[in-house]
Amino acid sequence: MRFPTLTEKIKVNELNVFVSVGGTATEQQEAFVRAVEDRLRSEGLIPHTVGRNTFSADAPLKTVTALLDQCSGTVVIALERKYFSTGIERRGGLKETFLADVKLATPWNQIEAAMAYSRGHPLMVIVEHGIYKEGLLEPGYDWYVQSVKPEVASLTTSEFNGVLSSWKQKLSKPQARPAAKNPAELTIGELVGGMKAAQLWSFLAAIAALVAGAFALGATLHGG
CATH class of the missing domain: 3.40.50 (Rossmann fold)
Incomplete structure (x- = not known):
């Protein structure tokens, strides 16, 4: 059986x-x-x-x-x-x-x-x-x-x-969970909106570090 x-x-x-x-x-x-x-x-x-x-x-x-x-x-x-x-x-x-x-x-x-x-x-x-x-x-x-x-x-x-x-x-049918989107198809707003607080701060810190690095590199090249 x-x-x-x-x-x-x-x-x-x-x-x-x-x-x-x-x-x-x-x-x-x-x-x-x-x-x-x-x-x-x-x-x-x-x-x-x-x-x-x-x-x-x-x-x-x-x-x-x-x-x-x-x-x-x-x-x-x-x-x-x-x-x-x-x-x-x-x-x-x-x-x-x-x-x-x-x-x-x-x-x-x-x-x-x-x-x-x-x-x-x-x-x-x-x-x-x-x-x-x-x-x-x-x-x-x-x-x-x-x-x-x-x-x-x-x-x-x-x-x-x-x-x-x-x-x-008291019973009610479980709500179907929406299918997860492909990250490649998400807009910047959707990506940021879906982040938890800790993830968002890490993301912003990484962006800040990237921008600071770009300015430092530009200053070095210009000075050279």
């Missing part, structure tokens, strides 16, 4: 959304993720997850970066990846704390959520009940964190429907 490449998968005339979710470990997790994907499609949204339904020959982080740039929003599905019956937080310190029944999600949830937020993506965060909430999976940021049981019924509640509707209204 041949999976479509990243370029083949993304269509600019569709409302594409990035889904951050790790590889599923159980049938229950897989059924839940599929249900979320189906729900998104029923809303006219196209879900994309690197390594799940979107693939590239590039390194994972590079693929995630390219995919996020072509999506309008991000859904984070944080499911149990690691489980510890007991543990200690800040071991040996004054704030040492004993932990029990610790469930941790994949760190990629944190990485991809941060990358999405830095791009201004509206975030919809779905966290499995009992997952240790830290970082971007904690409530209190610019998005609402839903704590749910990983089952299909969780996607039919008034809470989920309301959050999905609110999040969807």
Whole structure:
């Protein structure tokens, strides 16, 4: 079976959304993720997850970066990846704390959520009940964190429907970036206007040095 490449998968005339979710470990997790994907499609949204339904020959982080740039929003599905019956937080310190029944999600949830937020993506965060909430999976940021049981019924509640509707209204198709012009075709004004402040000062300093050198050379030749 041949999976479509990243370029083949993304269509600019569709409302594409990035889904951050790790590889599923159980049938229950897989059924839940599929249900979320189906729900998104029923809303006219196209879900994309690197390594799940979107693939590239590039390194994972590079693929995630390219995919996020072509999506309008991000859904984070944080499911149990690691489980510890007991543990200690800040071991040996004054704030040492004993932990029990610790469930941790994949760190990629944190990485991809941060990358999405830095791009201004509206975030919809779905966290499995009992997952240790830290970082971007904690409530209190610019998005609402839903704590749910990983089952299909969780996607039919008034809470989920309301959050999905609110999040969807914030989505907008990414603006296409204008193609870069050939430097040889640019006018002087366009070249200067496109420079950053540091580049402009370096350019002006180089011009000043060139003019000063020309005057010095002229004076030397004239004097000779």
